[in-house]
Amino acid sequence: MNSLRSRLSAIRRHWLIALIALVLFALALVFGALIGFLPGMAALAVFAILVWWVVLEIIAWRARGSGSAPDSRREARNAVIAGVAVVVVGFGLMQAVPYGRDRTAPPVTGEPTWHDAATRTLMVRACYQCHSSEVEYPAYANIAPTSWAVQRHIDEARGAVNYSQFATDPGDARETIEVIRDGSMPPAYFTRFGINPDAKLTDAEKAQLIAGLEKTPGMSESGERGERGGRGGG
Ligand code: HEC
Numbered sequence: 577m578n579s580l581r582s583r584l585s586a587i588r589r590h591w592l593i594a595l596i597a598l599v600l601f602a603l604a605l606v607f608g609a610l611i612g613f614l615p616g617m618a619a620l621a622v623f624a625i626l627v628w629w630v631v632l633e634i635i636a637w638r639a640r641g642s643g644s645a646p647d648s649r650r651e652a653r654n655a656v657i658a659g660v661a662v663v664v665v666g667f668g669l670m671q672a673v674p675y676g677r678d679r680t681a682p683p684v685t686g687e688p689t690w691h692d693a694a695t696r697t698l699m700v701r702a703c704y705q706c707h708s709s710e711v712e713y714p715a716y717a718n719i720a721p722t723s724w725a726v727q728r729h730i731d732e733a734r735g736a737v738n739y740s741q742f743a744t745d746p747g748d749a750r751e752t753i754e755v756i757r758d759g760s761m762p763p764a765y766f767t768r769f770g771i772n773p774d775a776k777l778t779d780a781e782k783a784q785l786i787a788g789l790e791k792t793p794g795m796s797e798s799g800e801r802g803e804r805g806g807r808g809g810g
Pocket of ligand 1: 699702703704705706707728729730732733736737748749750751752753755756760761762763766775
């Protein structure tokens with residue numbers, strides 16, 4: 577409690593530093609939201625602030641122990657150095673985390689029977705960077721924390737549907753046409769700011785893809801019924 581009070585009074589004395597820290601915190605959240613990794617970035621930002629706080633406590637505690645008189649300028653300098661150190665060291669340590677480095681793809685067991693080559697090409701362009709066993713990792717997947725975001729999206733996407741394993745596990749493939757039509761796939765964060773331009777289909781390409789998928793078994797709820805009906809009738 578005591579240390580909380582002294583920390584709060586330090587924040588009042590060094591409000592500019594506190595404000596900069598707050599802005600950086602907010603930027604981390606905005607970045608997290610933009611790359612589709614808000615919970616992860618929020619956890620990282622909170623963790624960084626906590627570590628910074630603990631480091632400042634230790635510095636203050638040692639200063640008290642050494643009996644040196646409180647010095648506001650030194651306090652400010654320590655806060656900035658500690659803040660930069662937490663970010664730099666933290667960033668370095670994040671690179672050592674194995675998550676996102678293992679790029680072993682699950683086996684290919686069989687794709688859908690695509691209506692034609694163009695349908696497959698469009699699916700590869702727009703969807704295979706997440707929903708396949710043929711993911712080509714982008715350059716930004718080499719640096720944490722974006723590498724974690726990419727890996728998480730791929731894990732989640734394969735969990736929903738992996739078109740390379742359609743033959744053994746169609747997953748949510750029957751929602752394929754629906755998610756393309758309603759624009760929820762590929763996710764907005766994937767094509768934002770001009771990244772992954774290949775995945776951003778024009779309206780004409782989207783229409784062409786949907787037309788092809790309508791003639792590809794298993795890509796929509798109604799298509800599935802039509803298939804079954806057709807087979808039953810024949
Ligand atoms: C950047 C990675 C990424 C790309 C590219 C992508 N998806 Fe997804 N997709 C996901 C993730 C993550 C989920 C699961 C979480 C969710 O629903 O947002 C998902 C879920 C799905 C689902 C399950 C239903 C649902 O809405 O949860 C379908 C079907 C799907 N995607 C189809 C597609 C299709 C078709 C494309 C290409 C037009 C595509 N996705 C492109 C990441 C991606």
